[in-house]
Amino acid sequence: MPQPRDTQRIAVDAMGGDLGPAEVVEAVKLALAQQPALNPITLVGDEAQLVPLLDRAGLRVGDSERLALLHAPEVITMDDKPVLALRRKKNSSMLRAIELVKDGSASVVVSCGNTGALMAGGTLRLRTMQGVARPALAAVVPRAGGHFVLIDAGANPDARPEHLLHNAILGSHYCRVRLHTKATTAPRVGLMSIGTEEGKGNALTAEAHALLRSAHDAGILNYSGQIEGFQVFAEAGGGGVDVVVCDGFVGNIMLKSWESLVKFFSSIIKTELRANPLRMAGALMAKGAFSALKSRIDPDSHSGAPLLGLRGNILKAHGSSKRTAICAAICAAGEIITAEMNQHIEADVRRAAPLLSSSAQARAEIASSPPPSPQN
Known part of the structure; x- marks a missing residue:
């Protein structure tokens, strides 16, 4: 099924969670019902499993631009070794969702899947922003x-x-x-x-x-x-x-x-x-x-920990997340897009670059300076 090129779209990995794709489909239904202005969603996963679940939930792909489906027959499980899974399961729902962000067909990936694979896949496929050496995982805590x-x-x-x-x-x-x-x-x-x-x-x-x-x-x-x-x-x-x-x-x-x-x-x-x-x-x-x-x-209520600092957005929900938690992560993805968060981050990273240059120069000067003369 051809995918619309839409950088405002949210890509949802339907297959990676502990509770299976049924819980993800119900989460998508909740999010679309709660947020009439929510960004359009592309659900990524095995069509054979997802189409019956969508029908049961009363969601029809193609009836509107709010929901699309991308077939991805493979699943990266929680037991898979992250790097090995990325090499062997190139048609997995997680990697196909990340690819949607890479090619501009979506702006955010939401997944409950294997944390190591999601972080490695996001970093390798999307790369970090210019000036940012390492991505970071954020969590909202009461x-x-x-x-x-x-x-x-x-x-x-x-x-x-x-x-x-x-x-x-x-x-x-x-x-x-x-x-x-x-x-x-x-x-x-x-x-x-x-x-x-x-x-x-x-x-x-x-x-x-x-x-x-x-x-x-x-x-x-x-x-x-x-x-x-x-x-x-x-x-x-x-x-x-x-x-x-x-x-x-x-x-x-x-x-x-x-x-x-x-x-x-x-x-x-x-x-x-x-x-x-x-x-x-x-x-x-x-x-x-x-x-x-x-x-x-x-x-x-604040499900979805983002991997920040990438040229694209990744939101990681707990593997055991129920529909309400996944729904919250999807809605958070919409807020990230609306706020144009990455553009503002990139601007401040550029502003901070001279501070890092000064710090690196100071460290180099200290390292190259001769040791103090021994005192008599």
């Missing part, structure tokens, strides 16, 4: 009074100072789009460290701190300085920030620790509330409060 963006959440564990500067730029623009930060107030950026005082942290954070401060002085970022672990979930104005910047090693540990801690406390609360009839009665009376709490910390 905090007191709202949410913040954590970046990098795992794409680049061996970062250099310039990578953290780019992470700050990427995260700041993503924060504007997803958390609707007011245009007049740039998102506050904090660098994750072990202390807020000057000189705290390791060599990476020390040099990154200097770069971020220079970017703040140049009007590229709203840098608040280094932050500690206890500030991460603090309310804005109470020491919290809108964007937490770190390398992928630290970020991935932070994200997974938070997710496991949420499950741990949820389990404890359920156990304790069921301990006796009196507590169960109290829990029933507080049902509204518990529902509100669940809504605030529910990851489905």
